[in-house]
Amino acid sequence: MTMIDPRDRLIVALDLPSVTAAEAMVARLGDAVSFYKIGMELTYGGGLGLARELIASGKKVFLDLKLHDIPNTVAKATEQVAGLGAAFLTIHAYPQTMKAARGALGGSPMKLLAVTVMTSYDDADLAEAGFAFGVREMVARRARQAQTAGVHGLILSAEEAAEMRALVGPDMLLVTPGIRMADGVLGDQKRVMTPARAIAAGADHLVVGRPVTQAADPVAAARAIVAEIAGAA
Ligand code: C5P
Numbered sequence: 477m478t479m480i481d482p483r484d485r486l487i488v489a490l491d492l493p494s495v496t497a498a499e500a501m502v503a504r505l506g507d508a509v510s511f512y513k514i515g516m517e518l519t520y521g522g523g524l525g526l527a528r529e530l531i532a533s534g535k536k537v538f539l540d541l542k543l544h545d546i547p548n549t550v551a552k553a554t555e556q557v558a559g560l561g562a563a564f565l566t567i568h569a570y571p572q573t574m575k576a577a578r579g580a581l582g583g584s585p586m587k588l589l590a591v592t593v594m595t596s597y598d599d600a601d602l603a604e605a606g607f608a609f610g611v612r613e614m615v616a617r618r619a620r621q622a623q624t625a626g627v628h629g630l631i632l633s634a635e636e637a638a639e640m641r642a643l644v645g646p647d648m649l650l651v652t653p654g655i656r657m658a659d660g661v662l663g664d665q666k667r668v669m670t671p672a673r674a675i676a677a678g679a680d681h682l683v684v685g686r687p688v689t690q691a692a693d694p695v696a697a698a699r700a701i702v703a704e705i706a707g708a709a
Contacts (some may be wrong), residue, residue: 480680481510482706484696486671487538487651489513489685495522495695501689502530503562508698509562513538513597513683527560536563537684538651542591544568547576558584564651566591566631569618587628592618595633605638618645634669634679641678653683660687671701672708 485569490508491499499519502509512530514523514537527537543550550567554577557565567577569590577588593602599610607614619630619640629649632640637650644650645689656668663686673684684701691697 480709482709483508483510483702483703484536485675486708487511487679487681487683488681488698489515489522489540489653489696490518490526490555490689491515491685492518492689493521495526497525498523498665499529501694502526502535503578505688505694505698508695508702509688511533511536511681513540516542524560527562531548531561538562538566538589539562540566540709542566542568543577544570544573547572550576551580553581554580554588556583558586558669562586564589564629567627569593569622569627570628571621571625573652574622576625576629587649589629589631589649590618590622590627591620614689615640616643617649618697619648623648628679633667634674634677634682635667637677637679650681651683652679652683653685655684655701656687657697671704675705675708 490496490512503509512535514527527539529536539557544554550573557579564587566589567573569592572681574590593611602614622630625642629651631651633654634652637652640650652674654665654668655671656662658670662668671682688694688697
């Protein structure tokens with residue numbers, strides 16, 4: 477596994493209703509957290525300004541925008557996000573999309589993460605959408621296509637991490653949500669893993685939202701996760 481500072485392995489998902497609430501959470505977390513994920517909801521609510529502020533203050537930012545469009549549009553959008561200084565950007569794992577995004581990176585250190593199949597999809601959903609493969613085969617196929625396209629990593633559930641690590645080898649980044657402490661509240665997550673188990677399964681970064689942002693003491697929650705990661709890495 478690549479050497480990554482345990483604190484940088486924790487990515488806190490800023491799934492909060494407004495930029496103001498997100499800024500307050502970031503201020504509260506202070507040095508306990510170095511890496512934040514900003515998704516579509518916050519982005520469309522003014523979150524790109526927050527992304528700029530976070531990057532200017534030395535934090536790393538994962539923009540979870542799940543790009544997918546014609547190659548020219550994907551390439552131009554990727555250039556814009558790279559220009560912001562984001563560390564990670566998600567794209568859908570369609571070969572055209574992945575090639576366009578990869579080609580647009582130029583010398584940017586931004587890393588692309590491919591979303592293979594959304595975890596809300598099962599085999600019947602893929603069939604309904606017109607695909608010939610079930611989820612397992614599609615995930616494996618798209619993971620290999622991502623690797624061929626030079627995409628840096630994959631976003632996937634912690635449960636898939638061990639199998640995916642075996643499939644793609646040591647160099648692709650595996651970034652996993654669905655993390656809960658052993659005594660944690662599940663919320664709407666059904667298949668979860670503890671930080672230590674996710675790291676042991678081959679995850680490089682863990683995306684954690686509510687277990688930090690809804691904790692009575694978010695700083696203590698973040699520190700506990702980093703300590704568990706450090707113990708497992
Ligand atoms: O609050 P919680 O830790 O469940 O948040 C997990 C984060 O990871 C959220 O931003 C959620 O959208 C994201 N995510 C997920 N499951 C996926 C893909 C993304 O929970 N399959």
